[in-house]
Amino acid sequence: MEQVRASITRSIESAIRQLVDSNKLCADVLSNLSNIPLEVPKDPRHGEFASPVALSLAAVARKAPREIASLIVEEMTAAGFGPYVDTVDVAGPGFMNFRLSAKWLVDTVDLIRSMDEEYGQTDYGRGERVLVEFVSANPVGPLNIVNARAAAVGDTLVRLLNASGYRASSEFYVNDAGRQVSTLAESVFAHYMQLKGADYPFPEDGYRGAYVRDIAKQAMEEHDDRLSGMGPDEARDFLREYALSYILDWQKTSLEAYDVHFDRWFSERKLRETGAVESMIREMAEAGYTYEEDGAVWFRSSDYGDDKDRVIVKSDGLYTYVAPDLAYHRDKLGRGFTKLIDILGPDHHGYEGRMQAGLQAFGYPEGTLEVLILQLVTLMRDGEPVKMSKRAGEFITMDDLLEEVPKDAARYFFIMRNTSSHLDFDLNLAKAQTTDNPVWYIQYAHARCCSIFRQAEAERIQPEAWERADLSVLGHASETDLVRKMASLPDEVLAAACERAPSRIAKYALELAGLFHSFYTECRVISDDEAMSLARLALVDAARTVLRNVLRVIGVSAPERM
RNA sequence: GCGCCUGUAGCUCAGGGGAUAGAGCAACGGACUUCUAAUCCGUGGGCCGCAGGUUCGAUUCCUGCCAGGCGCGCCA
Numbered sequence: 169m170e171q172v173r174a175s176i177t178r179s180i181e182s183a184i185r186q187l188v189d190s191n192k193l194c195a196d197v198l199s200n201l202s203n204i205p206l207e208v209p210k211d212p213r214h215g216e217f218a219s220p221v222a223l224s225l226a227a228v229a230r231k232a233p234r235e236i237a238s239l240i241v242e243e244m245t246a247a248g249f250g251p252y253v254d255t256v257d258v259a260g261p262g263f264m265n266f267r268l269s270a271k272w273l274v275d276t277v278d279l280i281r282s283m284d285e286e287y288g289q290t291d292y293g294r295g296e297r298v299l300v301e302f303v304s305a306n307p308v309g310p311l312n313i314v315n316a317r318a319a320a321v322g323d324t325l326v327r328l329l330n331a332s333g334y335r336a337s338s339e340f341y342v343n344d345a346g347r348q349v350s351t352l353a354e355s356v357f358a359h360y361m362q363l364k365g366a367d368y369p370f371p372e373d374g375y376r377g378a379y380v381r382d383i384a385k386q387a388m389e390e391h392d393d394r395l396s397g398m399g400p401d402e403a404r405d406f407l408r409e410y411a412l413s414y415i416l417d418w419q420k421t422s423l424e425a426y427d428v429h430f431d432r433w434f435s436e437r438k439l440r441e442t443g444a445v446e447s448m449i450r451e452m453a454e455a456g457y458t459y460e461e462d463g464a465v466w467f468r469s470s471d472y473g474d475d476k477d478r479v480i481v482k483s484d485g486l487y488t489y490v491a492p493d494l495a496y497h498r499d500k501l502g503r504g505f506t507k508l509i510d511i512l513g514p515d516h517h518g519y520e521g522r523m524q525a526g527l528q529a530f531g532y533p534e535g536t537l538e539v540l541i542l543q544l545v546t547l548m549r550d551g552e553p554v555k556m557s558k559r560a561g562e563f564i565t566m567d568d569l570l571e572e573v574p575k576d577a578a579r580y581f582f583i584m585r586n587t588s589s590h591l592d593f594d595l596n597l598a599k600a601q602t603t604d605n606p607v608w609y610i611q612y613a614h615a616r617c618c619s620i621f622r623q624a625e626a627e628r629i630q631p632e633a634w635e636r637a638d639l640s641v642l643g644h645a646s647e648t649d650l651v652r653k654m655a656s657l658p659d660e661v662l663a664a665a666c667e668r669a670p671s672r673i674a675k676y677a678l679e680l681a682g683l684f685h686s687f688y689t690e691c692r693v694i695s696d697d698e699a700m701s702l703a704r705l706a707l708v709d710a711a712r713t714v715l716r717n718v719l720r721v722i723g724v725s726a727p728e729r730m
Numbered sequence: 731g732c733g734c735c736u737g738u739a740g741c742u743c744a745g746g747g748g749a750u751a752g753a754g755c756a757a758c759g760g761a762c763u764u765c766u767a768a769u770c771c772g773u774g775g776g777c778c779g780c781a782g783g784u785u786c787g788a789u790u791c792c793u794g795c796c797a798g799g800c801g802c803g804c805c806a
Contacts, residue, residue: 223747223787262749484804488806514800515801516806682753
């Protein structure tokens with residue numbers, strides 16, 4: 169049943185071979201047969217499937233596309249279409265439009281119901297291990313709005329990949345070894361000293377958010393006995409560790425509230441402690457990938473596609489982020505992942521060239537690392553952008569956002585645009601409990617399905633009756649439109665995963681809900697016509713499954729009543 | 731100056747060599763003796779930023795230009 173697609177492309181291919189054998193098409197076309205295009209037309213009047221193959225063969229075959237299409241259709245008609253194809257037409261400039269049979273419709277509904285929560289999944293990825301790294305915010309403050317977008321996109325991408333047969337894991341890289349953490353420690357220490365009444369200056373580049381003071385205050389309340397007995401360096405170290413774990417717990421809590429769970433939080437400091445960075449730099453030097461200049465060690469990244477060489481060890485002996493990050497990527501590959509996806513903010517686009525150059529130098533095949541750059545988010549309130557100033561410490565955190573907007577709406581809004589596009593996040597709309605809000609619209613479709621079953625139960629219609637219903641009575645246009653959409657869930661999930669485009673599945677969910685609402689209006693489910701009622705209950709059962717599955721993959725809840 | 735992203739309906743955006751370029755919102759007109767009207771149906775609305783190029787065919791690919799956003803450190 170799932171093989172309808174494959175069986176159509178196979179029969180197109182054999183028809184073309186037949187035409188070549190009988191000299192109706194020249195043999196040159198055979199070289200173009202590796203990938204027969206078969207698409208789902210945007211316009212349902214063009215059938216369930218359409219193939220533009222005749223258009224693409226026209227040049228090599230030196231024949232008009234419509235003529236080629238007619239020949240193929242003739243040949244396919246002679247061979248027979250099988251149980252799922254009803255008719256094939258030549259249309260437009262030379263498309264072949266395939267209309268599927270009533271049996272296809274019935275079997276689709278049955279398939280969805282029997283696969284239940286597994287419907288939508290495929291084994292396309294064949295277990296390939298993919299590591300998706302996202303958010304990876306510095307552990308020096310609360311998560312911001314771009315982090316929230318990254319969390320929604322990354323988490324959905326992991327779910328999409330796992331549904332498509334990949335073994336995908338999520339990872340958060342904790343930059344707990346750099347200068348920024350020292351600055352945080354210094355900032356907390358300054359607050360601590362001030363709380364103790366000392367005249368201690370706040371560092372010029374320190375973190376000014378109110379939370380820094382809160383951390384100092386809480387540390388003092390819990391550990392003042394120990395802190396008082398420490399010298400300044402020891403106290404700074406203690407406060408650094410305290411602040412780090414405080415902020416990591418905070419970030420974890422924010423993400424869990426958002427239903428984003430990381431398989432692993434990977435510590436940069438622990439990586440450094442293994443000596444992986446030193447040994448990598450030594451390896452690079454031995455292989456001639458580096459040179460010394462102005463007292464610093466440079467990586468010849470421009471030999472591997474970067475626009476200039478990069479410092480990896482500064483003249484003061486400390487690493488730039490490039491060295492540990494590269495060691496980190498090698499660590500990921502050493503753990504058996506064959507594909508790495510990094511989701512980064514818009515200010516990191518220069519980063520990709522460096523990492524790609526490093527991995528290329530170490531001999532990893534091209535395409536091992538994919539970098540997805542998310543564009544900016546502008547929060548809109550009452551049609552006006554919400555002003556944020558990082559310098560003044562006035563920025564809206566992920567927690568602020570989730571306080572204002574339900575989790576389901578936030579997740580949906582963050583994935584509903586292409587990752588490469590700037591995102592205007594309309595706060596009023598996300599909160600709205602009206603038809604304009606796409607999240608409510610989709611969830612309402614699911615709630616409506618559930619409501620129909622509550623009604624069925626009230627009318628004492630037994631589940632056993634509709635579970636065995638004869639579905640051949642279905643056939644209303646709004647029913648076939650709905651089933652056609654439901655049938656494409658596996659394709660849509662796979663396409664969204666492969667294109668790294670969660671927005672695709674968000675759009676699919678909205679369209680599916682729209683078709684369900686149309687069906688609901690056009691077709692009364694529970695009526696005096698018992699056979700029809702049972703068949704439609706089976707259809708609604710399948711629709712409920714598809715809605716629930718698509719909502720699960722984007723991490724949005726499927727309420728039973730609203 | 732260089733790099734990345736964007737430019738499609740009044741607004742927010744899909745689409746991505748091929749059929750009459752789509753959706754939601756807004757505007758206008760309809761539909762509830764009904765399983766949730768938090769819904770549905772219909773109408774109007776487009777030099778797909780501009781100019782070249784490749785092609786049988788370009789809104790889609792390439793080049794240049796224009797406009798907007800964001801970057802360009804021995805910061806991460």
